[in-house]
Amino acid sequence: MDVHLKNITMSFQSAGSNVIAVNNFSATIKSGEMVSLLGPSGCGKSTTLMMLAGLYRPTEGQIFFGDTDVTKVDAEKRGIGMVFQNYALYPHMSVYKNIMFPLKMMKVKKPEANKKVEEVARLVQIEHLLDRKPAQLSGGQQQRVAIARALVKEPKLLLLDEPLSNLDARLRLETREEIRRIQLKVGITAVFVTHDQEEAMSISDRIILMKDGLLQQVSPPQEMYRRPVNVFAAEFIGNPPINMLDNLPDYGGKLVGIRAEHFHVSDAGMFQGEVTHMETIGRDTLIRVTGANGVSVRTFADAETRVRLGDAVHLSVKPENIHVFDKTSGERVGEGA
Amino acid sequence: MTERRTIKETIQAYLYLAPALLILGTFSIYPVIRSLLMSFTTVHRRSMEVEEIGLHNYRFLMEDPRFHLALRNTFTFVLGVVPVAIVISLFIAVLLNQKIRGAAFFRSVYFLPFVTSTIAIAMVWSWIFHSNHGILNYFLGFIGIAPRPWIEHPDYAMTALIIMSIWSRLGFNIVILLAGLQTIDKQLYLAARVDGAGVWHRFKAVTAPLLSPSIFFLMVIGVIGGFRVFGEIYALFASGATPLPGPANSALTVVYYVFQRFWDDRNFGLATAAAVVLFVIILIFTLIQFWLGKKLVHYK
Numbered sequence: 303m304d305v306h307l308k309n310i311t312m313s314f315q316s317a318g319s320n321v322i323a324v325n326n327f328s329a330t331i332k333s334g335e336m337v338s339l340l341g342p343s344g345c346g347k348s349t350t351l352m353m354l355a356g357l358y359r360p361t362e363g364q365i366f367f368g369d370t371d372v373t374k375v376d377a378e379k380r381g382i383g384m385v386f387q388n389y390a391l392y393p394h395m396s397v398y399k400n401i402m403f404p405l406k407m408m409k410v411k412k413p414e415a416n417k418k419v420e421e422v423a424r425l426v427q428i429e430h431l432l433d434r435k436p437a438q439l440s441g442g443q444q445q446r447v448a449i450a451r452a453l454v455k456e457p458k459l460l461l462l463d464e465p466l467s468n469l470d471a472r473l474r475l476e477t478r479e480e481i482r483r484i485q486l487k488v489g490i491t492a493v494f495v496t497h498d499q500e501e502a503m504s505i506s507d508r509i510i511l512m513k514d515g516l517l518q519q520v521s522p523p524q525e526m527y528r529r530p531v532n533v534f535a536a537e538f539i540g541n542p543p544i545n546m547l548d549n550l551p552d553y554g555g556k557l558v559g560i561r562a563e564h565f566h567v568s569d570a571g572m573f574q575g576e577v578t579h580m581e582t583i584g585r586d587t588l589i590r591v592t593g594a595n596g597v598s599v600r601t602f603a604d605a606e607t608r609v610r611l612g613d614a615v616h617l618s619v620k621p622e623n624i625h626v627f628d629k630t631s632g633e634r635v636g637e638g639a
Numbered sequence: 640m641t642e643r644r645t646i647k648e649t650i651q652a653y654l655y656l657a658p659a660l661l662i663l664g665t666f667s668i669y670p671v672i673r674s675l676l677m678s679f680t681t682v683h684r685r686s687m688e689v690e691e692i693g694l695h696n697y698r699f700l701m702e703d704p705r706f707h708l709a710l711r712n713t714f715t716f717v718l719g720v721v722p723v724a725i726v727i728s729l730f731i732a733v734l735l736n737q738k739i740r741g742a743a744f745f746r747s748v749y750f751l752p753f754v755t756s757t758i759a760i761a762m763v764w765s766w767i768f769h770s771n772h773g774i775l776n777y778f779l780g781f782i783g784i785a786p787r788p789w790i791e792h793p794d795y796a797m798t799a800l801i802i803m804s805i806w807s808r809l810g811f812n813i814v815i816l817l818a819g820l821q822t823i824d825k826q827l828y829l830a831a832r833v834d835g836a837g838v839w840h841r842f843k844a845v846t847a848p849l850l851s852p853s854i855f856f857l858m859v860i861g862v863i864g865g866f867r868v869f870g871e872i873y874a875l876f877a878s879g880a881t882p883l884p885g886p887a888n889s890a891l892t893v894v895y896y897v898f899q900r901f902w903d904d905r906n907f908g909l910a911t912a913a914a915v916v917l918f919v920i921i922l923i924f925t926l927i928q929f930w931l932g933k934k935l936v937h938y939k
Contacts, residue, residue: 357829377832390830394848394937403844407835451834 303368303458303491305331305354310363312349312515323349325515327363336485336492338502341512342538350512351461351495356380367458383452383490384461388468389444391436397423397447398432404455422450425484442473449481453488460485460492466501478505499539503527511535529625533557533632536625542588545599547573548629556635557627562588564623565601567609571618573599580611591615678912684905696912706913708888709896712797713917716892717865719801720808725857727805728812733846735813736820746817753810761874764803765790790876793889800890804871808864812857819853820846851936859928866921869894893917 312324324346331337339347352358353365356377364373372380383404391400398419405415423429426446436444445465452460465481466474482505485492496502502509503523511518511526511534519531530536536544536559545565547558550572565573578598579590589609592598601617603609624638644652653660681691700706731749735742752760767775768789776786789799823845831841847854872895876885884891884899893913901910 355829355833357832377829378835378837380833381835382833384830384833386826386830388824388826390824390826392827392830392844392848395844403831403836404834407840455835 304333304366305459305491305493306364306366307350307354308364308366310350310353310360310365312346312353312358313361323515324353324360327512327515327517329510329517329520331491331493333491334489335507336482336494336505338506338509339493339495339512340499340502340509340538341497341518343497344514345512346515347495347497347512348463349515351463351493354459354493355382355384355461381455381457382459382461383455383457385445385448385452385463385465387464389436389448391444391447391451393436395435396432397428397434397436397439400436400447401432401450401454404451408455418454418456419450422454425453425487426450426480441469442477445469445477446480449484453484453490458491460490462492462494464495464497466496466498474501481505500541503539511538513538529634530559531634533559533627536627542600544625545601547597547599552639553626555629557629557632558638559625559627560599560619560623562600563602564619565591565599565617566619567601567603567615568618569616571616573617573619575599575615575617577609577611577613577615580609591617674911675915677908678915679908681906681908684907691908696908697916699909700912700916705888705891706893706896709891709893709913712890713866713868713892713894715797716801716804716868717862719797720804721858721861721865723801724805724808724812724861725854728809728816728857729850729854731809732813732816732820733842735817746813749813750810752807753814755807757807757870758874760803760807761871764799764806765875768799768803791886793885793887796876796885796889800871800875800885803875804865804868807871808861812861815853815857816850819850823849848937852938855928855932855936859925859932862924862928863921866917866924867894868892869898873898893920 307327307329310324310327311322313320313322315321327346327350339350341347349358353360356372356375356379360373364371366372367380391397392403395403401419401422402415405418410418419432420429423432426449428443428446428450431439431443431447436447439447445468448465462481466477469477478501481494494502494506503526506523508520508522509526510520513534519526519535521529526535527539530539530544533546537546540561542562544559544561547560550556550558565571573591573593575591575593575598577589578592580603581588585605587603587605587609588600589603590598590600599617609615619638621638625634626636626638627633628635678696679692679694680689681695682689735745735749739745767773770776770786770788770791773789775789780786787795789795827845827849828841831845836844869892872884872890872892876883876890884895894917897910897913897917900906900913904910
């Protein structure tokens with residue numbers, strides 16, 4: 303089932319003033335794909351998810367599930383599955399009853415419901431936890447229960463609101479792989495809200511990047527990384543953050559973005575400076591090179607080059623790896639020459 | 640924590656406890672024990688000399704129709720007040736917990752009965768209940784119900800008492816329930832909506848179970864308080880020259896019985912025996928409630 307958001311605007315009344323959380327937002331989520339809604343906090347991504355869920359009603363615009371206009375359909379009737387940030391498991395119900403609850407609301411017959419609960423529990427690998435109460439589970443296990451509860455009614459659309467933010471780093475990595483595995487296995491259309499670009503990059507088929515309620519870029523993760531459409535997209539995606547350089551000789555009046563890994567330490571290059579900082583994390587050595595005018599860039603040093611702190615180095619970069627942006631609009635204008 | 644206490648530490652501890660123990664012992668524990676002992680005696684009303692020792696007071700209570708009436712009335716009162724007051728306050732608390740204009744104002748308004756003295760409440764209500772120019776009969780007239788002698792007739796006195804008592808308990812109940820409602824995670828309601836639960840199912844599946852500790856607390860407190868009702872009756876009915884617990888003893892409760900036996904008859908043994916019986920009844924009901932609570936109440 304394709305999901306279409308058409309010119310969605312959501313404004314809230316807050317302390318007498320009108321706050322526009324989502325501004326004339328349009329996007330399409332294709333059937334069976336996993337899309338991330340990515341952006342900094344307050345960008346409107348969670349509001350968009352709430353509107354998809356039917357928990358908020360957009361001030362303007364329409365939402366379609368397939369050909370059906372669901373804009374005015376309440377969450378209770380929309381038949382979607384949702385995983386909340388803090389899981390929102392019913393604390394007084396056992397895991398079994400938690401997963402059963404949506405089926406109970408749908409008045410599914412007991413034997414059939416039991417079968418479905420057991421099936422979904424097997425899918426998320428919590429069969430052995432069904433008798434426990436949520437408080438007796440670890441964060442990762444609660445997460446799985448929340449996913450099971452969202453999936454048990456076999457919804458057409460699965461919404462995940464920052465589902466990994468309450469987990470520790472190691473578990474986060476594991477769980478995001480798990481979410482992807484389940485999503486691919488079930489073949490469900492899924493929308494995943496996150497502020498973590500790495501998470502979005504790793505898990506999704508496509509990323510919808512938002513800022514201040516406005517859509518910035520929609521594209522597959524690698525394309526967003528390789529061809530950011532504006533300064534914001536370039537700066538938000540990637541770690542370490544992209545180097546943004548102003549007033550380079552050949553690019554007057556333009557902003558130039560170059561990712562750390564695209565610089566190479568060489569004998570001659572577009573950027574000269576002194577190595578002012580080095581840190582080795584695992585296999586990578588991150589260096590900071592500061593030019594004569596005080597501008598500094600981050601890049602990686604090859605293990606062979608043996609750069610040391612205080613060395614004077616040249617950095618070269620292939621033209622196709624130079625992103626050029628208009629200084630006033632922030633829009634991409636092309637690559638380096 | 641298994642360390643042995645030294646004698647010095649023990650003495651120190653008792654010294655710290657001494658002021659509280661002294662006051663509790665003098666004004667609570669000693670009177671309780673003396674009352675219990677007194678319930679097995681009959682003393683002379685002036686000389687206070689013990690005239691009889693035994694179970695005769697309890698035997699008398701078993702056969703005293705007035706005590707039976709007092710028991711019946713007390714049970715009617717508890718059953719009439721506690722559940723209804725909780726249901727009404729639950730309804731109001733859930734409403735007040737919504738994002739409505741002036742919620743803070745209404746919260747204060749509903750709390751007022753709790754901080755108003757029983758005497759003042761009873762005075763206002765005796766005016767409301769007045770058979771000729773009471774506001775209740777006036778409003779009932781609008782919907783075609785003939786005026787009733789609310790506090791003057793034995794058929795209505797208990798109803799009037801129950802109505803007033805429900806009203807005066809709402810404030811406390813609502814505050815406790817509101818506090819309980821605030822602790823419920825709002826995301827659970829969103830989750831329940833996504834799971835397809837309408838208003839009623841959200842109440843049944845989220846609000847009621849998560850509020851059960853507060854409801855249970857109100858049940859226990861309400862039942863204990865209900866069995867001990869006295870002030871409301873005294874203030875509503877007995878303000879005249881000859882204090883009577885309602886027309887034809889229609890609002891005579893156990894504590895009122897104790898009061899009459901003690902104060903009017905100066906039969907201290909009988910009065911304390913009735914008090915002991917009441918204590919046992921309250922104890923049994925509280926134990927039953929705790930037993931039920933273990934099964935029905937969800938604690939975090």
